[in-house]
Amino acid sequence: MRSRIIFFVALIAILVGGYGIYDSVLKNKDKSSVVVNEIAPQPKKDSVEYITVWRTLNNIDRGESIANDALKREQMLLTDALDEGLRSDVELDFSPSTLFNRDLPQGALILPEYITRENDPGYIDLLVTEGMTLYPLVVSNKNLISDFIRPGERIDILTVSSPSSNLSGAIEKPIRFKGVTATLFLQNIKVLNMGGEDSEQKLKPVAGKSEDGFTTIIIEIPPTEVARLALAQRTMHLEVYRSREYEEPVYADVRNVMSNYIGIEEMRGSKNKNGREGEL
Known part of the structure; x- marks a missing residue:
């Protein structure tokens, strides 16, 4: 009689344990399906900004007039431009009277302060060749x-x-x-x-x-x-x-x-x- 009681109690314990395991597996499955159905958030893309810059195609002499065919326009990353001291597009005055105020090698980046307009101070000094x-x-x-x-x-x-x-x-x-x-x-x-x-x-x-x-x-x-x-x-x-x-x-x-x-x-x-x- 006692052995039957023990067997019955053990059977109940096994059933209760099996039910607990089944219920746990079922809950985990439901959670997995919810995770799958959720829309994963898109990672934020960093916006890439460019600015317009100009470079020399040949060597430029001090006092030389600016010419469009002597320069080339490029797009530069803003992060790189900041290293050169530029924050926005470089705009140049292509009037024939505009002069370079320094010597520039081929491929040099042209900054606004490298050119002198007709009414700017020091313009007359750029017109005259040294010694003339x-x-x-x-x-x-x-x-x-x-x-x-x-x-x-x-x-x-x-x-x-x-x-x-x-x-x-x-x-x-x-x-x-x-x-x-x-x-x-x-x-x-x-x-x-x-x-x-x-x-x-x-x-x-x-x-x-x-x-x-x-x-x-x-x-x-x-x-x-x-x-x-x-x-x-x-x-x-x-x-x-x-x-x-x-x-x-x-x-x-x-x-x-x-x-x-x-x-x-x-x-x-x-x-x-x-x-x-x-x-x-």
Whole structure:
């Protein structure tokens, strides 16, 4: 009898234990299904920001004008740009009068402080080559060739002079031809601007279309040439041309253009009625 009771109690214990295990497994299964059905939160993506920057394609010299074809535009990570001291897009002024204020190697990043605009302090120092000085060359419009002269180009200055006549700004042709010569006075002179009142006029090409008035060409010359050019401008006829290489020295006198000039000169030995030698 006692053994039956023990067997019955053990059976009940086994049943209770089995039910407990079954119930535990069932609860865990329900929890797993709930976890599976829950939408997993999406991880936050960090936003990537870029800014626009500019780099040089070639070496840049101090005083060189800014040009779009000499630079390239890039997109730089904001994090990298902050290391360079940049927080926003780099905007450049591509006006022909804008100059670089320092030498820059190829591939260099261009910062706004590397350029100088026309009205900025120190601009005039960038225009003039070291060791040179500015000079305002006044040329009659009718003495300009029918070609364009732009700031930054090189010109040659030709003079026509006479030992007996002041040819600067002369309207009429000289009466006396003796000693009249034409020669290159200065070569490879850099033009800085055309001396206009506004920026558009300064950058506008100049051509000798009108015979009235004068044009001021701002050039740079060695300081040793200032006195000579000032005197030439007040005594000689001046013309300017685009600079080029010449195979022979440029020089001419009246004999080169008047085949009978020698004969005319020989007639000067004759005396007039007053006993004086004749003049041409």
